Amino acid sequence: MRTQPETVSPPGAETQPVIEMRDISITFGAVRALDGVSVRLFPGEVHALMGENGAGKSTLIKALTGVYTIDSGVITIGGEQHEFHSPAASQAAGISTVYQEVNLVPNLTVAENMLLGREPRRFGSINVREMNRRARRTLLHLGIDIDPRTVLDEHPIAVQQLVAIARAVDVEAKVLILDEPTSSLDADEVEKLFTVMRRLRDEGVAIVFVSHFLDQIYEIADRMTILRNGRLVEERMVADTTQLELVRLMIGRELEVLDRLDRAAPQTDAGSGTPLLKAVGLGRKNTLEATDLELFEGEVVGIAGLLGSGRTELARLLFGADTADSGELAVRSHRRRLRSPRHAIDRNIAFSSEDRKAEGVVGDLTVADNMLLALQASRGWLRPIPQATRTRLVKDYIEALDIRPADPNALMRNLSGGNQQKVLLARWLITEPEILILDEPTRGIDIGAKAQIQAKVAELAAQGLSVVFISAELEEVLRLSDRLVVMRDRRKIHEQTNDDVSVRDVLEIIAGEAREGETRA
Amino acid sequence: ESGSGGNDDGTITMGFAQVGAESGWRTANTKSIQETAEAEGIDLKFTDAQGKQENQIQAIRSYIQQKVDVIAFSPVVETGFDAVLQEAKAAGIPVILTDRAVDVEDTSLYETFLGSDFVLEGEKAGEWLVENAKEADVDGDGTVNVVQLEGTTGAAPAIDRAEGFAEKIAADDSIEVTASQTGDFTRDGGKQVMESFLQSDDSIDVVFAHNDDMGLGAIEAIEAAGLEPGKDIQIITIDAVKDGMQALADGKINFIVECNPLLGPQLMDLAKKVLDGEEVPERVVTEETTFTQEQAAEVLPERQY
Amino acid sequence: MQDGHLYGNVIDIMRNSAPVMLVALGMTLVIATRGIDLSVGAIAAIAAAVACTRIIGAGDEAALSTAVMAMTYAIVVCIVLGAWNGLLVSVLGIQPIIATLILMVAGRGISMAITDGQITTVNNPWFSDLASGFVLTLPLAFLVAVGMVVFTALLTRRTALGMLIEAVGINPEASRLAGVRARTIIWTVYGFSGLCAGLAGLVIAANTNSVNANSLGLWIELDAILAVVIGGTSLMGGRFSLAGTFIGALFIATLARTIPNIGIPSEVNYLFKAVVVIAVCLLQSPKARALLRVRRPGAPTLVKAGSPA
Amino acid sequence: MSAITVPPSSDRASTWDRVRTYRPPNRYLPIIATAALFLGLFGVGGMRYDGLTDPQVLMSLLIDNAFLIVLGVGMTFVILTGGIDLSVGSVVALSTMIAAKTLELGWSPYASMAAVLATGTLLGLLMGLLIHYFDIQPFIATLAGLFLARGITYLISVESISIKDPTFTELAFRTVYIGDYYIRWTAIIALATVAVAAYVLARTRFGRTVYAIGGNEASAMLMGLRVAATKVGVYVISGFCAALAGLLFSLYILSGNSLHAIGMELDAIAAVVIGGTLLTGGRGYVLGSLLGVLVLGIIKTLISFDGTLSSYWIRIITGVLLLAFVIVQRFATRRRA
Numbered sequence A: 001m002r003t004q005p006e007t008v009s010p011p012g013a014e015t016q017p018v019i020e021m022r023d024i025s026i027t028f029g030a031v032r033a034l035d036g037v038s039v040r041l042f043p044g045e046v047h048a049l050m051g052e053n054g055a056g057k058s059t060l061i062k063a064l065t066g067v068y069t070i071d072s073g074v075i076t077i078g079g080e081q082h083e084f085h086s087p088a089a090s091q092a093a094g095i096s097t098v099y100q101e102v103n104l105v106p107n108l109t110v111a112e113n114m115l116l117g118r119e120p121r122r123f124g125s126i127n128v129r130e131m132n133r134r135a136r137r138t139l140l141h142l143g144i145d146i147d148p149r150t151v152l153d154e155h156p157i158a159v160q161q162l163v164a165i166a167r168a169v170d171v172e173a174k175v176l177i178l179d180e181p182t183s184s185l186d187a188d189e190v191e192k193l194f195t196v197m198r199r200l201r202d203e204g205v206a207i208v209f210v211s212h213f214l215d216q217i218y219e220i221a222d223r224m225t226i227l228r229n230g231r232l233v234e235e236r237m238v239a240d241t242t243q244l245e246l247v248r249l250m251i252g253r254e255l256e257v258l259d260r261l262d263r264a265a266p267q268t269d270a271g272s273g274t275p276l277l278k279a280v281g282l283g284r285k286n287t288l289e290a291t292d293l294e295l296f297e298g299e300v301v302g303i304a305g306l307l308g309s310g311r312t313e314l315a316r317l318l319f320g321a322d323t324a325d326s327g328e329l330a331v332r333s334h335r336r337r338l339r340s341p342r343h344a345i346d347r348n349i350a351f352s353s354e355d356r357k358a359e360g361v362v363g364d365l366t367v368a369d370n371m372l373l374a375l376q377a378s379r380g381w382l383r384p385i386p387q388a389t390r391t392r393l394v395k396d397y398i399e400a401l402d403i404r405p406a407d408p409n410a411l412m413r414n415l416s417g418g419n420q421q422k423v424l425l426a427r428w429l430i431t432e433p434e435i436l437i438l439d440e441p442t443r444g445i446d447i448g449a450k451a452q453i454q455a456k457v458a459e460l461a462a463q464g465l466s467v468v469f470i471s472a473e474l475e476e477v478l479r480l481s482d483r484l485v486v487m488r489d490r491r492k493i494h495e496q497t498n499d500d501v502s503v504r505d506v507l508e509i510i511a512g513e514a515r516e517g518e519t520r521a
Numbered sequence B: 001e002s003g004s005g006g007n008d009d010g011t012i013t014m015g016f017a018q019v020g021a022e023s024g025w026r027t028a029n030t031k032s033i034q035e036t037a038e039a040e041g042i043d044l045k046f047t048d049a050q051g052k053q054e055n056q057i058q059a060i061r062s063y064i065q066q067k068v069d070v071i072a073f074s075p076v077v078e079t080g081f082d083a084v085l086q087e088a089k090a091a092g093i094p095v096i097l098t099d100r101a102v103d104v105e106d107t108s109l110y111e112t113f114l115g116s117d118f119v120l121e122g123e124k125a126g127e128w129l130v131e132n133a134k135e136a137d138v139d140g141d142g143t144v145n146v147v148q149l150e151g152t153t154g155a156a157p158a159i160d161r162a163e164g165f166a167e168k169i170a171a172d173d174s175i176e177v178t179a180s181q182t183g184d185f186t187r188d189g190g191k192q193v194m195e196s197f198l199q200s201d202d203s204i205d206v207v208f209a210h211n212d213d214m215g216l217g218a219i220e221a222i223e224a225a226g227l228e229p230g231k232d233i234q235i236i237t238i239d240a241v242k243d244g245m246q247a248l249a250d251g252k253i254n255f256i257v258e259c260n261p262l263l264g265p266q267l268m269d270l271a272k273k274v275l276d277g278e279e280v281p282e283r284v285v286t287e288e289t290t291f292t293q294e295q296a297a298e299v300l301p302e303r304q305y
Numbered sequence C: 001m002q003d004g005h006l007y008g009n010v011i012d013i014m015r016n017s018a019p020v021m022l023v024a025l026g027m028t029l030v031i032a033t034r035g036i037d038l039s040v041g042a043i044a045a046i047a048a049a050v051a052c053t054r055i056i057g058a059g060d061e062a063a064l065s066t067a068v069m070a071m072t073y074a075i076v077v078c079i080v081l082g083a084w085n086g087l088l089v090s091v092l093g094i095q096p097i098i099a100t101l102i103l104m105v106a107g108r109g110i111s112m113a114i115t116d117g118q119i120t121t122v123n124n125p126w127f128s129d130l131a132s133g134f135v136l137t138l139p140l141a142f143l144v145a146v147g148m149v150v151f152t153a154l155l156t157r158r159t160a161l162g163m164l165i166e167a168v169g170i171n172p173e174a175s176r177l178a179g180v181r182a183r184t185i186i187w188t189v190y191g192f193s194g195l196c197a198g199l200a201g202l203v204i205a206a207n208t209n210s211v212n213a214n215s216l217g218l219w220i221e222l223d224a225i226l227a228v229v230i231g232g233t234s235l236m237g238g239r240f241s242l243a244g245t246f247i248g249a250l251f252i253a254t255l256a257r258t259i260p261n262i263g264i265p266s267e268v269n270y271l272f273k274a275v276v277v278i279a280v281c282l283l284q285s286p287k288a289r290a291l292l293r294v295r296r297p298g299a300p301t302l303v304k305a306g307s308p309a
Numbered sequence D: 001m002s003a004i005t006v007p008p009s010s011d012r013a014s015t016w017d018r019v020r021t022y023r024p025p026n027r028y029l030p031i032i033a034t035a036a037l038f039l040g041l042f043g044v045g046g047m048r049y050d051g052l053t054d055p056q057v058l059m060s061l062l063i064d065n066a067f068l069i070v071l072g073v074g075m076t077f078v079i080l081t082g083g084i085d086l087s088v089g090s091v092v093a094l095s096t097m098i099a100a101k102t103l104e105l106g107w108s109p110y111a112s113m114a115a116v117l118a119t120g121t122l123l124g125l126l127m128g129l130l131i132h133y134f135d136i137q138p139f140i141a142t143l144a145g146l147f148l149a150r151g152i153t154y155l156i157s158v159e160s161i162s163i164k165d166p167t168f169t170e171l172a173f174r175t176v177y178i179g180d181y182y183i184r185w186t187a188i189i190a191l192a193t194v195a196v197a198a199y200v201l202a203r204t205r206f207g208r209t210v211y212a213i214g215g216n217e218a219s220a221m222l223m224g225l226r227v228a229a230t231k232v233g234v235y236v237i238s239g240f241c242a243a244l245a246g247l248l249f250s251l252y253i254l255s256g257n258s259l260h261a262i263g264m265e266l267d268a269i270a271a272v273v274i275g276g277t278l279l280t281g282g283r284g285y286v287l288g289s290l291l292g293v294l295v296l297g298i299i300k301t302l303i304s305f306d307g308t309l310s311s312y313w314i315r316i317i318t319g320v321l322l323l324a325f326v327i328v329q330r331f332a333t334r335r336r337a
């Protein structure tokens, strides 16, 4: 259902770009994040910034909105040379931005987060009632039904991402910038976001869109600028570029690994032998209803469900990140109470959280320290990892996951989002767990690396590792899992062996349950 | 039922608001008051303001609410008690000041003030130095170079002692205060300041310390510098606490002006008189003396604090 | 040279820096975990009180064994007190500033109770040597402090302790999920801070051979925090620098010595301190330096694009 | 404060339902716990000591702590942004000294008050600029402020100066009677300050920005909020509040003295934190700080009503009461968190 609007003007036509960035360069110490990049942005178009992790997309956005000062280059806005010195200035000039990591304040309510700085006022004081009303309205437009008066950090990362988007689309902006807004969202939410984006585009707003999902790019974007290693590769019309071509432009070579991914039949017979991990009636008040789950050796269990269906909660209970208040957990048929992540780690369980910024990244430590944190923690502080092992492990994983910059001593917070995610993955792989729980492990990861990671998971599973795999991208779940668990409304509604289940099937299961629920109610 | 005090049951209730417990001197003062009260059957309500005037005012106010018979306190600073004293007066509770004076317009706000005269103490120290200027000029260069270890900057004893001392030594041109720095009334402070004085000046003849503790600290510094306290550098201090008297008897200090903390008996006596409606003098100066090395050796055995 | 050891301002500064250095050392680790320890002054007073009353109460007041026993006893008490702070912070989850404020208030009372409010004077040459003694021409107190700094540096940087402390300080939740035993670590650093404060208390007491429960170590927490912060460790937790703390402590001792040395009158002390502190911080601040440089035409600017302005 | 006290589905619910199902949001729990504990402490004390339950004791608590309440208000702003202001105690001393000295020099009392308030505000501004524009940690910048203010105080006069100005004394002694009980103007000013501050924090953009900065400064910056102005602003407010508290303090003690208010900044910080504000910023209310001040005050009152404790037991018991308080508060707020 692609709409091909007539408003899009080919380059060189009489329409003036709203924003033109020419020969932009930015250097961080030794890293040349941007090297003479030029981008043009026209009104009424969706312009995709494409590139691998660390290509410089986020940096380019921050250079435009005044977060970073540029070393050289020219920015013209509406034909005039102009440079912002703070995000506030760019906002005042009609540029509305959603940055890559959720940049909201966790301690205020959803409504406040959406309207901070432009709250409706009456007699000089904030009109809270009106503020909540406006927030709710905007949220409903995006199809989010949450109480705007609730505090933001009560919500999962995906909801926070939606709130950030809602904040950005609520203003009358000339330019809307969305840096990986869809990395935590599932198809439904993405579709709602696209509806809003199309409406804005048709109203003449220029939209910058970053995503690693090529399907989404092809669905929504009109034009794209491709970056590689901080350099401009090419500007292209989306319609004139095939997916394969695009991938080649982004990574500079053919991507073979993509085709090898199909994992046909399940490798283990689910249900045979004793399960490695077994949960019976595991639940927690207000977050998860009693759930059973079995995980066998060498098996990948995919958990599918929509936003807020309780997948993350289940994963957290399995890992002891939250404590369950009902049910039982057995690891290798020993009953265990996991009172803390530490207990779980001691039982060889690993868990990579979906909320990378708040629950994963230790920003001021180096990449090496971040990678080795879990291993070191389980060894205890008295037994530091020998230097040689350190160097080897870090080097191996930087290579295996293609982390850039490939510098073990770079500060974690200076890495691009996708590269941070890879480091966190490495953190858990290094501990050589028996059970690996992955919650949105490929969030924000580029297409090449995603394929690598999927291959890695499959390979480890073949070697006997058991994996619980959660992702908003249903295709990914289906591709990887031997057995599929479907969740909805904070409980498990379905379980089956993955014998060529399709995305449609899953969606139907969820929808069917919904209808059932309605008739029941 | 009104408060726990009141003359109805015959016992006197006294509210006493102490400054704090900042020195051995103060502790002796507190002990003396508590012990005398107990011995005389006076019901003592005690608080310690921990050096803060606002705490003290708050305590006095709570004594007024508890309707004690008499309030006594050692003011943290001289000024600022007008309001609360007026409340006490309005409530008909007599007030006795101990140790330090207050500076109020209306002297009818308190009955009497019992305590030492800090200026006088400084003067006594100065007088002794003037009289003994010859011997005090240890390096014999004709001038007596004095270094002064001040008390806490801004505190009444520090200001008054410096003032009294300066006034008396003005009489002799050969005596000169070459350096003066606060040692905060503590041994550690006294020692550190003295160390630095010794580094920057090798013609020091006399140390005048505003209390014994700083003097004792100075002794440590002087000894560490390889000099002999009391001989190579003479030392004058104020207070006459036990450690100071010991050092005086040992010849490490040359002269101490007493500042007597044992105000308990006199205070209870005054309180009774006030409550019985007797006239009391507006100012009662504690009986205090001075000690030379010989006198110290004599009285040391029966020194109790 | 005098009596076979060096003598002079520098030596005095070294010796006098020891207590602040010790306290700041413990404080550095506490601050690295996003905490703060206000109770160090009170703990120092307790250590001194315990040691001095033990020495006085011992059979042979001047014996080496007496000094060693008394100090050991005092240090153990301090570690327990530090662990108590750690308990409040890590297990009960009370904000560090309040948790340690409790001991800051009560601790003075405890140390006064131990000494009965009196200034307790001791005569033990071995104890006294802790502050006034010299080893290899350098003051023993300074060597003890430096020894502790070096020991701590080895302990944190040769083992994984330093990295784990920093991880807990930077992102506690991420550390917890990575399996770091944050509780134990927090407990340890507060205990360690207690130990350091205790040592500092002993040094101060030995310096004057006496303990004044009320004034010993008063406001040393402020000096220590200042030393830590001047040394480049952020109060928000995370990365810490022991070398920085070392320099910070020396700086504070130098400042304290400079005031009487150059004859600044007592009433101007504070102004002088204010000016010096601001000047030092401005010198350290990259932004201020950049500003200075911009003023001089031609010089390259240092304003880095990386810092979100 | 925004009155978000009803569960989401309440739009259609009756008033009674709302009352019945009322359940205070988690973020108000610390305040509620503090208030309940304060009353509890008061009640327990009242059973032990005669005269403590006299309402005048409560009034006196307000009178005796008026300046601390105002300090707490300023400190709350600063702490909410994740900063700290150590200078306030010294600024109080400086304020008393400026007031006393200018009056001694024959200034009009209003000019004198204006001078005090201007000085405090200016000092706050200076510290705010240092902190924001030179990236100096608040702890150091305000510690320098502490030294500076105390230093200027000493420079003005080492000795204490009485305030004898009729306007000041008139203000200091003016009381308002509520039935048989009286309260002083200073206390009323303090309560008014709390009210204004509560309004500013809850209902102005500036106030919400304060919370946003405390929640996450980098995010606040990326959200395009006026971070610089607000960050400097809270120190200006704190400086102003310290000066106002200094004025109240000089009315309380009618003198200027360089030794006043030593360590008062710690009392103010403690009050704010006891009132449930997080030192890391972003969470807390001025009302909590008011309660925090009262809790510290009631502990002192209890001790002076007891009157049998020795100097060191006073300190130990203060610590123990504080401990009991924070532990109970902790458990009261943890249950639902």
Ligand SMILES: Nc1ncnc2c1ncn2[C@@H]1O[C@H](COP(=O)(O)OP(=O)(O)OP(=O)(O)O)[C@@H](O)[C@H]1O
Pocket (backbone or CB within 6 Å): A028, A029, A031, A032, A033, A051, A052, A053, A054, A055, A056, A057, A058, A059, A060, A100, A404, A405, A414, A415, A416, A417, A418, A419, A444, A446, C306
């Ligand atoms: N503040 C900084 N300091 C140092 N290096 C930085 C900083 N910010 C970004 N970089 C580096 O600049 C490069 C570009 O990063 P950027 O975040 O723009 O990548 P990206 O294209 O957005 O990648 P992703 O898809 O992973 O988000 C990376 O190599 C990153 O490590």
Ligand SMILES: Nc1ncnc2c1ncn2[C@@H]1O[C@H](COP(=O)(O)OP(=O)(O)OP(=O)(O)O)[C@@H](O)[C@H]1O
Pocket (backbone or CB within 6 Å): A144, A145, A146, A155, A156, A157, A158, A159, A184, A286, A287, A305, A306, A307, A308, A309, A310, A311, A312, A313, A314, A354, A472
């Ligand atoms: N769109 C939404 N509307 C309302 N509440 C939501 C929404 N999405 C998530 N939630 C909240 O999320 C919580 C469950 O989130 P959880 O993280 O367990 O879900 P999930 O299945 O992992 O989904 P995801 O990780 O994609 O957010 C619920 O408490 C629910 O209130």
Ligand SMILES: [Mg+2]
Pocket (backbone or CB within 6 Å): A057, A058, A059, A100, A179, A416, A417, A418
């Ligand atoms: Mg990016």
Ligand SMILES: [Mg+2]
Pocket (backbone or CB within 6 Å): A156, A311, A312, A313, A354, A439
């Ligand atoms: Mg999830």
